[in-house]
Amino acid sequence: MNIMTASELSGAKMDMGLPTPLYAADGHRIFWLGNTDETAFRCNTYLIVDRHEAIVVDPGSKQYFSQVKQRVAQIMPPEQVSGMVLCHQDPDVAASMTDWLAVNPSMQVFTTPRTQVLLPHYGRSDYRYYDVTEEPVYALPSGASLTFVEAPFLHFPGAFVTYDSLARYLFSGDIWAALDMDWELTVGSFEEHIEKMNLFHLDYMASNLAARGFVRRIEKLAIDAILPQHGSIIGPQHVTAALDYLRTLRCGTDIIYADMD
Template structure:
């Protein structure tokens, strides 16, 4: 039985000088790496360590590559990173892939085919590509598994989320992202945080149909944590509220073409 540390951080400030452990079970650990700068668009970078394999989720922009690399080095030699999961191609998510490939050309890029059409525009295409649609899961050598759940038009057609079966954490990319200058690692007040999510979702997400369709894909999946790429994390306590938020979300085309609904 693993240890979920999310609730431990409720109402607490974390150190921005070191990785933050979010989950641990024998040889399977999950860390928040993030960035040090106080910015409303703070990017959450996550590291999964499973056995002797190490995967970065949404490693971020080139601007913060050295910061993220230093954080990784506090856990494992950065040269040992095996793969990058890129939920879509935006620079705040994926641009540092070229720096990671420069460090270790053997790194595998895990993403959707639609994302992979655009990734070479960052400057290199000589990498091993793992198409999530061909597998829908990734198996670590120790038997632990990641599951990929597609999230079309939230906000990119090829967007997807990553579900860690061991921790029951969902790495949700831009879904449930928030813009917040008064940032905390774990959301402590969901109702207040909804306003921060609105600042992102209303403009970036496609429609309520896309949001509700994605929630339906989560039916039957146990969620003990939601870990977006911007804003605060949600522990199991707030998962039902987070799902309800998406179900009721009016955004994007719902607003632009309100007269057609």
């Protein structure tokens, strides 16, 4: 498998039968795991491997657990996955949580308290919970770290994003998500991509106040790529435009209650 850097993300070629490597340096690797379903609401699951530790990011629905697990197995034994990041509790993000806990019961679950309250409704409450609001920086064996940044009301009160300090990748969950039948791994034209993001953001995100407030929290981070849970990866040439998109976005209550201005 060919490893690519952030500057090489655009135009990356995939073999849909294999995990797609996105980054590798100093014992630290990142993969796109899929899935292959032909739908506008395609879900992205990612895997961070750092020496002996591995964390699956937004593992996805139960429907695709077998496919995701198979792709992990092409990289490492699935039972060695040591953690999962759940940016919020929706089933397309988190429903396979119980399947992963069956693979490795000692796996840590990285999430917020508001999400944590709801996760046991998937059928398991006996797991190692890591509160990302109490400990927003998680050290990895290589010396890299994951920083968790809260993103309230985008679109869940307990939503958050995950920043990888070594790759400088931002795993953004539903933020910058897009709906697109003509899907590609990375964004080509950002201007054309805006319409695909609007299909998701105008209805799901709370307000411009929430969007702008979140941008203020992350705008000083050095971000080389944005990896959302739906749609295409936003490469380094489009990161500034992606931040500007949120700054000016009118969505949710801005639209529903527009006559209240």
